[in-house]
Amino acid sequence: QKEVEQNSGPLSVPEGAIASLNCTYSDRGSQSFFWYRQYSGKSPELIMSIYSNGDKEDGRFTAQLNKASQYVSLLIRDSQPSDSATYLCAVLMNRDDKIIFGKGTRLHILP
Amino acid sequence: EADIYQTPRYLVIGTGKKITLECSQTMGHDKMYWYQQDPGMELHLIHYSYGVNSTEKGDLSSESTVSRIRTEHFPLTLESARPSHTSQYLCASSEYYGEAFFGQGTRLTVV
Numbered sequence: 001q002k003e004v005e006q007n008s009g010p011l012s013v014p015e016g017a018i019a020s021l022n023c024t025y026s027d028r029g030s031q032s033f034f035w036y037r038q039y040s041g042k043s044p045e046l047i048m049s050i051y052s053n054g055d056k057e058d059g060r061f062t063a064q065l066n067k068a069s070q071y072v073s074l075l076i077r078d079s080q081p082s083d084s085a086t087y088l089c090a091v092l093m094n095r096d097d098k099i100i101f102g103k104g105t106r107l108h109i110l111p
Numbered sequence: 112e113a114d115i116y117q118t119p120r121y122l123v124i125g126t127g128k129k130i131t132l133e134c135s136q137t138m139g140h141d142k143m144y145w146y147q148q149d150p151g152m153e154l155h156l157i158h159y160s161y162g163v164n165s166t167e168k169g170d171l172s173s174e175s176t177v178s179r180i181r182t183e184h185f186p187l188t189l190e191s192a193r194p195s196h197t198s199q200y201l202c203a204s205s206e207y208y209g210e211a212f213f214g215q216g217t218r219l220t221v222v
Contacts, residue, residue: 034210043201043213044154088154092208097161098169099144099203099211103153 001026004091006102014110019076021105023089026070032092033065035074037085038104044088048074079109114138117202117214124192124221132187132217134202143185144203144211147171154201160185161207192221 005024013019021035032051036044048063050056050072056063062075072091076083086104093100115136124130136143145158146169156169160179174196175189185204189196199218203211 032208032210040151043216046210046212049210090211096167097142097207098156098159098167099205100156100170101146101154 004102009106012108021074023072025091029094033072034090036088115214134185136204140204142205146201
């Protein structure tokens with residue numbers, strides 16, 4: 001089992017709709033979880049951090065964490081064409097304190 | 112805004128040459144990372160450091176080496192570059208339990 005798993009997509013969502021991105025992780029003791037956005041040819045850019053079970057909202061973005069299910073998600077409301085990018089889930093592993101990234105989900109927002 | 116810098120941004124070099132990729136951060140972060148990413152592919156952790164005089168190999172086997180003599184500086188060295196080393200190299204830093212911030216990356220081409 002990979003340490004951090006994401007569906008690679010592509011995920012196509014109409015403009016204005018909600019995009020839902022999912023991630024699972026293997027290290028049950030992990031406490032810190034991150035979502036990054038990466039445009040083609042650019043470095044990953046932090047969007048959200050989440051450390052506690054439940055929802056965390058920042059503008060159009062909502063991160064959701066369920067530690068019992070080892071599941072993290074990112075919702076993007078009112079999707080815009082500029083949201084088209086690869087979204088990376090990252091987990092700070094409890095066992096060795098290193099940040100491991102999933103393969104990323106490619107998101108296409110359709111005008 | 113994160114202050115982490117990588118030089119050079121682009122490098123084309125001949126096979127067999129020794130190269131050092133520079134990474135510096137001004138945030139006083141203890142942890143630093145090197146990731147390797149081929150175009151359209153996932154990020155692979157190749158080296159990380161918990162602090163001065165601490166270095167660890169990541170999950171992806173790499174012929175590169177790193178050093179951490181100063182908190183702010185985490186250079187990566189390839190003793191003898193090969194075409195298989197052609198890739199993008201991304202440096203990141205973080206507080207101990209926090210999110211990672213990335214530099215702009217070095218795109219290496221070995222001919």
